[in-house]
Amino acid sequence: MDDRKQRVLLAIIQDYVATAEPVGSRTIARKYQLGVSSATIRNEMADLEEMGYIEQPHTSAGRVPSITGYRYYVDSLMKRESVPPDLEKIIREGLEHTVGDVGGLIHYTGQLLAKLTSYAALVMMPGLFGGRIRHIQLVPLVLPRVTLVVVLDGGTVQNHVFEVPEGIGEEDLAVISAVLSAKLKGMTVAGIRRTVMSEINLELSRYRDVLNKALEVLADERGSAGAGKIYLDGMFNILNQPEFQNVERVRTLLGLLEQEEVLKELLAETAPSAGVTVRIGSEMSSRYVAECSMVSAVFRMGGRDVGTLAVLGPTRMEYARIVPLMEFAARSLTVYLNRLVAGRGDW
Template identity: 35%
Template sequence: MGLGERKLKILQAIIKDFILTAEPVGSRTLMKKYDLGISAATIRNEMSDLEEMGFLSQPHTSAGRIPSDKGYRLYVDSLMMMDRLAKNQQDAIQKSFLQSFGEIREIITATSKVLSHMTKLTSVVLSPQFEQSKLKSVQLVPIDEKSLLLIVVSESGIVRNAIVRNNEVFSKEHLELITKILNIKLKGLTIGKVNKDVIYDLKCDMKKYTSLVDLIIPVLLATLEDMISVEVYLDGLMNIFQLPEYHNIEKARDFLQMLNHKEHIMDLLLNSKDELDITIGTENRHEEMRNCSLVTATYKVNDVIVGKIGVIGPTRMNYDHIVSVVDYVTKNLTQLLNDE
């Protein structure tokens, strides 16, 4: 960017002060609060240069300066120093995961809650995409004479239940045989590979029980589809009311309405390319996100990226802290999923 060390120090001080106070920063403030070793007049000249270069803006005449999206981008790329989370913060994150009970949805919900709690912003988590997850078992359990419970378990820890209603009464022996065939054919297959050919083979092997199989197969396919569908989990929506940017009711309403478009949120998360990604203001693809920043990270199972977590807030977010929290939560989530 061709910025000298002095300009970089001034830009860094302005960003840190604005993040802390949400007020435009003037030269006197910088001179009093930060050891820059130069006069207020020199600071003003440097601030004017930074504004001309697009790193700062001035909300109105005679006001101090605030960072622009370009200024924030330079900060996160070159000047930001990730916080080292305090021991009590690390313990709080780890404890939140220990209290989840092993089911994927429980773990993802815990992730969303701890992210919003630790950042005081809105968290967003994409559930794992487990199309490549292998099936571990399929069970048929009688509920009553005309109802069965279908239980599907994947090696990745996903468990789904569905009820199959039938008009005929089948013996325990028949159900055990059907269950055995289902497991022989499906166990070890990835969910995404349960295709028409596999279903055809299943039906051929269970011709004697066509009426029941015709009831089970659609429920099974719907259950598998549910297992690989991606869900968006949000938490901390009300945190925005604690931020000066959203004391204006209309701005707060617009922010909440934007979060209602979950397809946009999913699109933003899925299109972040790096393992740890920061998208600032006008860099966002969707108009309603242009006043926000999004910090995202990927989590893995067996070194394969399966999902994403993130935090949404104003461009005036504490990037040093937010990035550190997202990074630490991601590492704990990855470890827990792999342990499970």
């Protein structure tokens, strides 16, 4: 792909992203000075089409970038815009001044992203995964129902209700709680080793049933790394995009957004740790988002990936603006999350 072809492709994508209209050779010759006539551009466009980077909705319409075209753009052509300082400020100050738990901070970031990007924002929360246990206790409800309450240092509180065998009383629960507390406090849920578990089991062999149940709950949370809750914001934004003037499309998309399972899968495809993942149209696993792209990034706590931030918009997304913004958001969130659990010191 020679230099001029690249410039033509870049122009087509920029124009299409801006206008949502198929772009013709004349437009490019006029608006983007490539120093050649529209006829030359037509020739280049014919080539680009043959190479699969652009498409024609129908004869005598302009060209539209293909998935391959967008991909090439994102990987090689795109000049990342730097995040405007005022946005950086908004994000930083927003995160700085949010009091509350880890969940609140993350949720807030999602809302902010929706507002700042004008697309839909998705957030996958960490389960019990990301934090050290500060408090763990079995609280009797109406026996035989009890709830296992776990408080993490980030302020996350999770609980899980289950039933204990007949004959277990409040005192028994207090004993178990004390042992659990002694053994597990300070550990991350992920870090609970089999050895600790059996140690506990030994110490409390009388209560094997209850214990197994409780540990099972913890293990559940640990196993399903992506089991966290999903928040969705600004899906309303997406309706302002011209490609969603068609109700049929809105319906399929909204149908998707209601299925948490599918969303989780989509988010789970985000590359671990490093940078930002961009997936365009059919590069995503669900066919319901054919016309959409997702830009996502993971955030971390204690050196471990714990959740995912994402933005969902039309394939015609402003990648050059969104990618750096997501990167900044995920990095900022990571910083402030870790401050939350480590006092002032950055992680």
